[in-house]
Amino acid sequence: MNSFVINPAQESRYDRHYLIDWWNQNKLHSARVIVAGVGALGNEVLKNLALIGVSNLTVIDFDTVSVTNLTRSVLFRESDIGKPKVEVACQRVLEINPDISIQGIHGDLEFDLGVADVREHDVMIGCLDSVHARWVINQIAYRAGIPWINGGIGVAEGEVSFFDPTTEAACYECSISDQMWQRRNQRYSCQGMKRNIPDTAMPTTATIASIVGAMQVQQALLYLHGKTGLLNPGEKIFLGLNPWMGFKVQIQRQDDCLAHDLFIPPKISLTYEPHLQLAEVFQEIQTAGFTEANIWLRNEVITNMKCSHCGYQEKINKPLRQYLESQLACPKCKHEQRDFEVIRNLTKENSATLKLGDLCLAPNEILHCETSQEQIAIQFCKM
Amino acid sequence: MSNTSVIVRMADGTRKAAVTLPNNLTIGQLLQTTQQKWNLPVTSNYAVRIERTGEQLSSAATLMSARIQDDDVLEVYPILEAG
Numbered sequence: 001m002n003s004f005v006i007n008p009a010q011e012s013r014y015d016r017h018y019l020i021d022w023w024n025q026n027k028l029h030s031a032r033v034i035v036a037g038v039g040a041l042g043n044e045v046l047k048n049l050a051l052i053g054v055s056n057l058t059v060i061d062f063d064t065v066s067v068t069n070l071t072r073s074v075l076f077r078e079s080d081i082g083k084p085k086v087e088v089a090c091q092r093v094l095e096i097n098p099d100i101s102i103q104g105i106h107g108d109l110e111f112d113l114g115v116a117d118v119r120e121h122d123v124m125i126g127c128l129d130s131v132h133a134r135w136v137i138n139q140i141a142y143r144a145g146i147p148w149i150n151g152g153i154g155v156a157e158g159e160v161s162f163f164d165p166t167t168e169a170a171c172y173e174c175s176i177s178d179q180m181w182q183r184r185n186q187r188y189s190c191q192g193m194k195r196n197i198p199d200t201a202m203p204t205t206a207t208i209a210s211i212v213g214a215m216q217v218q219q220a221l222l223y224l225h226g227k228t229g230l231l232n233p234g235e236k237i238f239l240g241l242n243p244w245m246g247f248k249v250q251i252q253r254q255d256d257c258l259a260h261d262l263f264i265p266p267k268i269s270l271t272y273e274p275h276l277q278l279a280e281v282f283q284e285i286q287t288a289g290f291t292e293a294n295i296w297l298r299n300e301v302i303t304n305m306k307c308s309h310c311g312y313q314e315k316i317n318k319p320l321r322q323y324l325e326s327q328l329a330c331p332k333c334k335h336e337q338r339d340f341e342v343i344r345n346l347t348k349e350n351s352a353t354l355k356l357g358d359l360c361l362a363p364n365e366i367l368h369c370e371t372s373q374e375q376i377a378i379q380f381c382k383m
Numbered sequence: 384m385s386n387t388s389v390i391v392r393m394a395d396g397t398r399k400a401a402v403t404l405p406n407n408l409t410i411g412q413l414l415q416t417t418q419q420k421w422n423l424p425v426t427s428n429y430a431v432r433i434e435r436t437g438e439q440l441s442s443a444a445t446l447m448s449a450r451i452q453d454d455d456v457l458e459v460y461p462i463l464e465a466g
Contacts, residue, residue: 041466129466131428152463159463177442178411180428180462200426202465236439238394238460245394247458249432249439 013099014053024225025053031224032056032121036109036137038063038085040072040204041127041151044213046089047074050096052221057093058121060105060113061085072206110136111299111319114364115143116266116379123223124148125216129202131176132184138172141165142262143298143366147233148172149219151212153204158212161236161251162219165263169234170251173259192300192342193325208241266366266379273383274357281356282348285378290371295346295378298367301360302340309335316340319360356380387446388453391417394460404446411442417459428462 017023031054035045038061049057065073065080065088075092076085086104093102105112110133118124118140126137126148134150141148147164150172163171176184187195215237219230231237234253239246253260268288270281285293300320306313307330314331316323320342329336343351343359361367363382368375385406391413392399398421404413414429423429431440433449434456440449451457 037466039466127466130464131462151466153465154461154463157461157463174441175430175439175462177414177428177430179414179442183428204465240395243395245396247394247432247437249430249437251439252441252444254441254443 013097017052022225022227027224028053028221029055031123032058033220034058034060034113034118034121034124035127036060036113036124037127037129037133038073038075038089039069039127039129040206040209041153041213041216042085043073043075043089044209045125045127045151045216046093047096048214048217049220050093050100052217053097053100054220054224055100057100057102058105058117059086059089059102060107060109061089062106062108062112068201072204072209074206108322109133109140111322111360112362113140114362114380114382115140115298115366116364116381117362118144118146119366121146123220125220126150127213127216129199130184131180132187134172135176135184138163138259139262139298142171142259143264145263145265147223149216149223149231151216153208153212155203155205156208156242157238157240158208158215159236159238160212160215160219160231162223162231162233164233165260167233168253168260169232170253171234171257171259174234174254174257175236175251188321189325191325192320193323193328194321196324196326211239211241262368264368264375264377267376269379269381271383272356272361272363272365272380274355276356278346278351278354278356279348281378282351285369285371290369290373290376292372293348294370296368296370297344297346297359298362298365299360301343301358303343303354303358305338305340307333307335307338309333314338317358317360387451387455389446389451390454390456392456392458393421394458398459406447406451407445409442410440410444410446410449413446413457414442414459423459428464429459430462432458432460434458 014025063085065076075089080088084106086106090102090104142165145165150161152159234251237248302316310333312332366377366379386403388403
């Protein structure tokens with residue numbers, strides 16, 4: 001008598017996903033997602049993305065692990081205190097799922113994430129803790145033409161919102177009230193320098209972080225599958241756990257919101273070389289057929305400072321919003337104020353002595369440029 | 384100048400008031416007054432939605448421009464910044 005052995009099918013990691021009729025694991029395998037912020041929300045988002053098998057992740061955060069994070073950061077341990085959050089998060093994400101690829105950027109979203117880098121992703125998930133940081137990610141998303149999913153938490157309340165630059169719907173900036181702008185502007189001097197104001201400790205818990213982080217990833221999942229069902233662009237879900245409440249709102253698009261005009265596909269690509277003279281950049285622009293070019297920096301840069309009291313000169317080359325107001329005093333004679341030069345835009349005439357390295361560009365940056373012919377975008381590709 | 388009679392309430396149900404407001408009042412002014420009268424934390428920002436339509440209102444909008452109607456319920460809820 002013939003006999004045969006039936007081998008049970010080898011179980012695979014994603015077997016339970018395959019039972020979902022709309023699920024496409026291959027789409028998640030090829031999806032590229034940026035997670036901005038590795039706090040409570042970022043921990044939950046990264047954990048979920050890794051579990052689900054979203055296989056190409058980029059994560060950015062400038063902070064280090066502190067003991068107060070441990071109540072709501074599932075990826076961190078006591079032994080991680082003092083280490084960069086992105087470094088720990090990347091390590092733990094790979095422990096959850098060794099099959100994914102994750103790149104960590106230990107840096108500031110505002111200054112260290114280039115628009116062209118963002119464009120190489122499908123969606124961004126914002127796990128941030130200030131109005132300013134959310135405004136920054138909104139600006140980057142709209143310049144890159146990439147949608148982003150915002151999350152916010154309180155003690156027992158949470159919110160998730162979705163913004164898509166490829167639609168006419170409201171963006172995050174549309175929802176910023178005058179009061180929110182005022183509070184955000186208090187963090188900077190009237191000259192635009194950063195004030196040394198300690199961050200306010202905001203009470204929150206692991207439970208609401210879990211729920212909101214899960215909803216952000218669910219929204220990303222639906223978007224990557226081309227599905228709707230949770231949030232449409234310009235919508236926000238608000239929920240409360242004590243007492244229970246839940247509702248969805250449509251954010252009103254503001255006609256005067258400038259963020260919606262930010263997306264310009266690059267027409268010129270140059271290799272970023274820090275020693276490249278701006279004169280050569282302008283020559284390239286002219287060769288491409290564009291004249292009277294005026295390049296606008298995404299972040300203004302302080303170039304030089306000079307003490308009006310003792311004459312001491314110092315080369316700074318730092319983004320204005322990153323420079324601490326407390327460092328304005330002269331290091332030599334301690335005079336309280338120094339004169340400084342700021343670059344906001346570059347023309348052939350005002351940038352004759354400058355090199356690309358003086359501009360503090362993020363890697364893979366895209367800058368907007370007015371010309372006589374039209375407004376264009378220039379990509380500075382990393383080597 | 385005409386007025387509109389509405390219910391203003393906190394989304395968590397802790398506060399509620401029936402008020403008559405001038406149509407040229409902005410949502411920002413309404414929120415400022417609400418924050419003061421109800422002793423809401425000054426360190427938090429708030430938003431308003433019309434329960435009838437589900438719209439979150441811009442702080443610059445007036446009751447008239449937002450098309451607020453008599454008996455509308457305006458819900459106040461915090462803008463959540465932590466993450």
